[in-house]
Amino acid sequence: EIVLTQSPGTLSLSPGERATLSCRASQTVSSNYFAWYQQKPGQAPRLLIYGVSSRATGIPDRFSGSGSGTDFTLTISRLEPEDFAVYYCQQYDNSPRNFGQGTKLEIK
Amino acid sequence: EVQLVQSGAEVKKPGESLNISCKGSGYSFSSYWIGWVRQMPGKGLEWMGIIYAGGSDTRYSPSFQGQVTISADKSINTAYLHWSSLRASDTAMYFCARHLGGSYKGAFDLWGQGTMVTVSS
Numbered sequence: 001e002i003v004l005t006q007s008p009g010t011l012s013l014s015p016g017e018r019a020t021l022s023c024r025a026s027q028t029v030s031s032n033y034f035a036w037y038q039q040k041p042g043q044a045p046r047l048l049i050y051g052v053s054s055r056a057t058g059i060p061d062r063f064s065g066s067g068s069g070t071d072f073t074l075t076i077s078r079l080e081p082e083d084f085a086v087y088y089c090q091q092y093d094n095s096p097r098n099f100g101q102g103t104k105l106e107i108k
Numbered sequence: 109e110v111q112l113v114q115s116g117a118e119v120k121k122p123g124e125s126l127n128i129s130c131k132g133s134g135y136s137f138s139s140y141w142i143g144w145v146r147q148m149p150g151k152g153l154e155w156m157g158i159i160y161a162g163g164s165d166t167r168y169s170p171s172f173q174g175q176v177t178i179s180a181d182k183s184i185n186t187a188y189l190h191w192s193s194l195r196a197s198d199t200a201m202y203f204c205a206r207h208l209g210g211s212y213k214g215a216f217d218l219w220g221q222g223t224m225v226t227v228s229s
Contacts, residue, residue, distance in 0.1 A: 001170070035215035037153075044203055044222055045145075045153065050215035056208075057217075088153050092213050096169035097143075099153040 002027050002091050006100035012108040019076040021103045023089035028069050033093035036065055036074045039102075040085045048087075049074065081107075110134035112142075112204055112220035119226045120194050128223045130187045130204030137185035138162035141207040143216060144178060144189050148200040158207070161187060194227045201225075 003026040013019055021036075032052040037045040047056040049065035052072065062077040076083055084107050089100040115129040130142065143158040157168040161180045168178070177190040187204055201222045207214030 031213075033213050037216075039153075044219035045205075045216070046219070047208070047215055047217045050208055050217070056215075090153075090155075090215065092215055095167050096171070097155045097158075099145075099155060102152045 001096060002029065002094055002098055004089055004091060004098055004100035006087075006089055006103045008103060009101075010104045010106060012106050013079055014108045015079050015081055017079050019074075019079055019083070019105060021074040021076075021087055021089075021105070023067075023072045023074075023100050025070045025072070025091060027094075029072075029091045029093045031093060032068070033091060034065075034067070034072055035090045035092065036063075037088045037090065037099075038083075038085045039088065045088065076105075079105075110218060112206060112218055114202075114204060114220040114223045117224040117226070119228070121229055122194055122196055122227055124194050124227075126191045126194055126225065128189050128202060128225065130189075130220050132161070132185045132187075132206070135206075138182040140210045141212060141214060142180065142187040143205050143207065144176075144187075145203045145205060145216070146172075146200045147203065147222075153203075156189075156202075159187060160212075161185075194225075196227050196229075198225060199227050 034052045036049040039045040053065045086102045144156040146154040156172045159166045159178045180187040204220040205216035206218040208217035
């Protein structure tokens with residue numbers, strides 16, 4: 001079972017700043033089966049990034065994903081007010097296709 | 109419109125059984141894998157398992173194997189999550205979601221709105 005550990009647990013930034021969220025896997029995630037989701041209170045998660053670096057439909061280009069093997073990063077280049085939310089990573093290479101525990105991005 | 113619509117909130121007692129549903133529309137339901145995700149109050153996302161909506165091929169997380177049953181009826185474009193005997197610890201929001209591109213290994217690109225299940229005596 002692959003365990004995903006996200007850091008930091010909480011990230012406090014201001015609109016306009018750059019956000020860097022990390023996710024480390026306990027084993028190598030092969031074939032780029034890696035995704036990032038955003039969840040706002042009271043809403044279902046929304047797919048942001050799949051295949052490590054491909055943006056999902058309708059996702060603005062300020063969101064980007066990178067990484068390989070066991071270390072993955074979600075970068076938001078310039079934070080907009082609507083970006084403050086909880087972010088989850090997920091590997092869908094092996095079952096169970098675990099999520100990370102989440103990073104809360106809050107307004108500073 | 110491409111969407112997954114889940115059944116409404118449920119309040120049940122421990123030991124009772126329950127089925128919740130997830131109906132797909134606007135796309136070829138039977139060509140996609142559908143998954144279920146649990147979110148306990150104030151907590152993160154937990155992957156429960158997936159089913160190929162066009163057949164019976166199912167995969168479960170070890171954490172949920174034997175605790176729930178995932179099924180699908182392609183004739184009515186609906187997937188189900190079933191409990192035979194609920195526990196208080198099953199209290200959570202449950203989301204269904206579709207695999208991107210219909211692939212076995214896919215990110216969840218389309219989500220239902222969630223079904224809140226409350227189990228209390």
